Amino acid sequence: MKRVLFSCLLLVASLGVQANEPRAADELVFGSVAMDIPAQMYQRLAPVTEYLSAAMDMPVSLRLSPNMPDAIKEVSEGRSDLAYLTPVAYVRARVRGEVEPLVKTVTDGEEAFRLMIVVAEDSPIRSVEDLAGKRFAFGDRAALLQRATVVGAGMALETLGEYHFLGHYDNIVRGVMTGDFDAGILKDTTAFRWQGEGIRILYESPLLPPYVIAARKGLDPVLTERLREALLAARPDDPVSGPAMRALDPSYDGFAPVTDAEYDVIRELIRPFDTPPAQAGR
Structure with missing residues (x-):
């Protein structure tokens, strides 16, 4: 070692x-x-x-x-x-x-991707506006595009209750599914993998x-x-x-x-x- x-x-x-x-x-x-x-x-x-x-x-x-x-x-x-x-x-x-x-x-096979805002499958959150005051999970602190996508969806970061950077997408999935966070952001491939398995897609970015x-x-x-x-x-x-x-x-x-x-x-x-x-x- x-x-x-x-x-x-x-x-x-x-x-x-x-x-x-x-x-x-x-x-x-x-x-x-x-x-x-x-x-x-x-x-x-x-x-x-x-x-x-x-x-x-x-x-x-x-x-x-x-x-x-x-x-x-x-x-x-x-x-x-x-x-x-x-x-x-x-x-x-x-x-x-x-x-x-x-x-x-x-x-x-894809030449573009989307970022997805996700919530737990049984979450009462139904729109981006409902994220006001809620706990949000981002991935890497250096990934500006994640924050830009949330702002572009119509939710100012300062309107969120709090947000944290969890690093890997798997950590975001776990945090949202366990209720530690009300919502988070995932790359499309990860969001689709967990869709219907405890995660619901709330918002999709434009093709990036x-x-x-x-x-x-x-x-x-x-x-x-x-x-x-x-x-x-x-x-x-x-x-x-x-x-x-x-x-x-x-x-x-x-x-x-x-x-x-x-x-x-x-x-x-x-x-x-x-x-x-x-x-x-x-």
Whole structure:
């Protein structure tokens, strides 16, 4: 156990050093926020860089950032050539550095998803308005889109009785079903899994675009197109790209073409969180 822990600490340390090192002129740098434990995120993304290295016939190195602002800064300022970004992170990076979307993820055959506000199956709550003064469960504190969806549904966060961040969706399901919380928010796949099994869907968000792989502004157009083609060719059942896809996320079927306009719905949802308080009523 000590040996494993020591190895993980060395890995995390090496990733931190890597983030500050200049990149070679003949390599590409793939960036991402370390959404999971850094060692686990490395295990998820390292096979992707290995696949791209072979497909591009040039080194592709991995650079993990400790948080979303740093990941956005890295690709926006050109220290990362590519980045695996959440929808909100992509929108921020587009504003800051005019990054170009290359591909979006496809999950269980779907190129978009919804967030669902859910309550217990026998709850007397019948509308979003009924959530006023109630206890609400969110997932990750950094998942702005969850809060934006609740606000977009017509429920100001300050109107809720209280809200807490429980991390994983399974914790939200458990909290709502046991009555610790009156309502919570889930990704559609989780909500559908529990619908009729103790959970009732109260509200569905608009269709939302998924994670995106984006390229920095000014990346050679020929390289950009080759990267896009390599990613679009990746499939979990392909002997060459399959290990990378399965490592990144077992639920991914592959990647699909994407446009910036698809993320306008994200821009609209997070707009209230980008408005200075003094301007909020204008």
